[in-house]
Amino acid sequence: ELRDAADQPLAARLSVLGSDGRHYAPDDAWIRADDGFDRAVQEHETHYFHCADACTLQVPQGAISVSASAGFERRPLTRKLRLAAAGERLQLAFEDNALPPQFGPWTSLDQHVHMNYGGHYRNTTATLADAARAEDLDVLYNLIVNKEQRLNDIAEFRPGASEIGGVTLVQAQEFHSSYWGHLGVLHLGDHVLTPDFSAYRHTALASPWPHNGVVAALAHRQGAVVGYVHPFDWPIDPAKEKALTNTLPADVALGNMDYMEVVSFADHLATADVWHRLLNLGYRLPAGAGTDAMANYASMRGPVGLNRLFLNQSGRSPAALAEGIRSGHGFVSNGPLLGFTLEGKRPGEVLARANGGAAVFRASLRTGIPVDHLEVLVNGEAVAQLKPGRNGGGDFEGSIDLQHSGWVLLRAWGPSTPLLMDIYPYASTNPVWIEMGDAPVRSPRDAGYFVAWLERTIADVAARDDFNTAREKEATLAYLRSARLRFEEAM
Known part of the structure; x- marks a missing residue:
């Protein structure tokens, strides 16, 4: 039986390990x-199921381990017991572990879920909402996408959003191009963009046209919100990459991106490094978060809500959600909760000053997953290291020196742990933007980094001979050269 801190029934995620070393479920x-999983830490991967509020299991007699979680704002639980006979009952009561109320309110989003990704076990919107409820997830985006030649769930598409048992479900799209990088296309106002992919070599859609800038423009005509998803699995060095054709820098420079997944099915620190470089050039690109859960597969990335964006708002209408994503008012996380203000300004807001000087910040951390880094970054550099308390959280106040236009954020991260079904815990607020008089945000080093990046991309595109027409190829090269010029002008 599952209860919250007020002794009310609660849905949650459970993992039950029997005395025989096997996992059990109803x-x-x-x-x-x-x-x-790490074989040096675990004998086998964690198994889990979702329970509405009470569940009955058959397990062998002996030692039983039960682990439970109910979202990020409650402490996870582990109970060990010895089962001697049938009919034993276990009640689990969760403790609240939310941020102080002055930082709220919050609405949690998973911007990247696939309700069905092939196979014989089929999710419905109701079963998907059940999983979200057990993860204490407020809003879930089902990204309709091709799985080879099939477009699973395309019949589910409709503009707007639906409400199912307290969970808001938005039908959206992922546009596939492993050449340019995958896009999340949220809040389409009319229709799914088909055929949903490009640059699939050795197929009828081998041409790299349309590039992601064209796709974003088509989506924006419908009022959609567009961002790069699961961007980078390792640190990107333009001089050392075997190939470098991801067009995130070009699409940001030319104003075609609304967000990028910073916490996602990728390496969070490597992705954040690229994001920070873009911020250093004055591009106010908000962070997003998405699990890329294949929600009807037994063992394929999950659970839903593993990676999520917390918007600093209570509104869940499609218009409110779209505006919240674009505004950057909030933080992204796979576990730790972050509260942050700078001179009273929240993430996504602007702190304007005529001159440099000290600025007071307030920060809070709440987490049920251990982290060993909690730091305030100014233009990508850690200027304040904060130490979490013994319970993994803490409330902090301090002062930092600001002398230049740019940005400030709070982030937390730590070592890999079996408590988290992701590579390691990571959370980051969106920036508070700093405007120091009329001084622009400048970083010639980072501008040069993206010039080198786009040189590699342009060379790769120029060498391709599988565009449908010469006009498509020239338009693509012109787009990339225009973006490169933006970065050259910033050097």
Whole structure:
């Protein structure tokens, strides 16, 4: 039986390990498993299921371990017991672990879920909402996408949003191009963009046209919100990459991106490094977050809500959600909760000053997953290291010196742990933007980094011979050269 801090019934995620070393679940539950694990730490991957508020299991006698979680704002639980006979009952009561109320309110979003990704076990919107409820997730985006030649869930598409048992479900799209990088296309106002992918070599859609800038423009005509998803799995060095054709820098420079997933099915620190470089050039690109959960697969990235964006708002209408994503008012996380203000300004807001000087920040951390880094960054450099308390959280106040236009954010991260079904815990607020008089945000070093990046991309595109027409190729090269010029002018 599952209860919250007020002793009310609660849905949650459970993992039950029996005395025989096997995981157990109710007969009518979908049991799932982590898509990876460290064999030096675990004998096998974590198995889990979702429970509405009370569940019955058959397990062997002996030692039983029960782990439970109910979102990020409650402490996870682990209970060990010895089962001697049938009919034993276990009640789990969760403790609240939310941020102080002065930082709220919050609405949690997973911007990247696939309700069905092929296979024989099929999710419905109702079962998907059940999973979100057990993860204490407010808003879930189902990204309709091709799985090879199939477009699963395309019949589910409709503009707007639906409300299912307290969960807001938005039908959206992922546009696939492993050449240019994958895009999340949220809040389409009329229709899914088909055929949903480009640059699939050795197919009828081998041409790299349309590039992502064209796709973003088509989506924006419908009022959509567009961003890069699961961007980078390792630190990007333009001089050392075997190939470098991801067009995130070009699309940001030319004003075609509304967000990028910073916490995602990728390396969070490597992705954040690219994001920070863009921020250093004055591009106010908000962070997003998405799990890329294949929600009807037993062992393929999940659970839903593993990676999420917390918007500093209570409104869940499609218009409010779209505006919240674009505004950057909030933080992204796979576990730690972050509260941050700078001279009273929240993430996504502007702190304007005529001259440099000290600025007071307030920060809070709440987490059920250990982190060993909590730091305030100014233009990408850590200027204040904060130490979490013994319970993993803390409330902090301090002062930092600001002398230049730019940005300030709070982030937390730590070592890999079996408590988290992701590579390691990571959270980051969006920036508070600093305007120091009329001084622009400048970083010639980062501008040069993206010039080198786009040189590689332009060379790769120029060498391709599978565009449908010469006009498509020239238009693509012109787009990339225009973006390169923006960065050259910033050097």
